[in-house]
Amino acid sequence: MDSETQINYVGDNKYLDKRSVCAVSGIVIGRYWKLSGRPPKKFKIDINVVTDNKIKRINREFLGRDRPTDVIAFSLQEGESVPEVGPPLIGQVIISRDAAERQARQLGHPVRKEMAVLLVHGLLHVAGWKEGAGLRKCQDKIVESMKNG
Numbered sequence: 001m002d003s004e005t006q007i008n009y010v011g012d013n014k015y016l017d018k019r020s021v022c023a024v025s026g027i028v029i030g031r032y033w034k035l036s037g038r039p040p041k042k043f044k045i046d047i048n049v050v051t052d053n054k055i056k057r058i059n060r061e062f063l064g065r066d067r068p069t070d071v072i073a074f075s076l077q078e079g080e081s082v083p084e085v086g087p088p089l090i091g092q093v094i095i096s097r098d099a100a101e102r103q104a105r106q107l108g109h110p111v112r113k114e115m116a117v118l119l120v121h122g123l124l125h126v127a128g129w130k131e132g133a134g135l136r137k138c139q140d141k142i143v144e145s146m147k148n149g
Contacts, residue, residue: 005042005087011049015100015115021047024116024146025123029090032138034128035077042087045126047119052098070099071118073125091126095119117143 007022025045033039050058052068059065059072074092095118104114120142121135129135 006044008044008046010047011095011097015097015112016049016119020116020146021119024119024142028120028123028142029127032124032127032129032142035075039127040088040090044087044089045123046089046092047122048092048094049097049115050094052096055094055096055099058094068096068099070103071095071122073122075126075128077126077128091123093119093122093126095122113143113147116146120146 005022005026007018007025009016009018009021025047029039029043029045031039055070055072056066056068059067059069062074063072072094076089076091095115097115100114100118101111104111107114117139120139124135124139124142125131129138
């Protein structure tokens with residue numbers, strides 16, 4: 001990843017570490033960009049791991065849904081451009097640690113894998129992917145490559 005690309009990761013390293021988050025972010029944005037134009041070579045992205053209570057507040061405030069969810073992503077490339085100094089902030093991904101733990105138990109796999117799935121899912125939304133079978137297939141491919149890489 002380019003030295004001017006910045007990943008602001010706020011979360012504990014129990015399930016995701018900053019090095020992995022940075023590597024996956026660079027791969028998803030660089031290889032799976034769907035928005036107009038080329039993917040940015042230099043960018044900033046914010047990734048936060050929060051509780052169900054926190055993600056519920058964000059979901060209610062920004063999306064009008066008064067319930068917790070597993071991941072929320074905001075692409076900041078879909079509106080007017082805002083001049084910035086340095087690499088542009090292209091998006092935010094917010095993951096509920098509580099939901100990841102619950103879903104991992106339900107699916108019978110490690111929480112680390114579920115956190116990776118949610119991270120990739122959110123990053124694909126930042127890169128312009130819409131919900132659906134294509135996103136899920138791409139997400140599964142990326143998560144599988146993480147396991148093998």
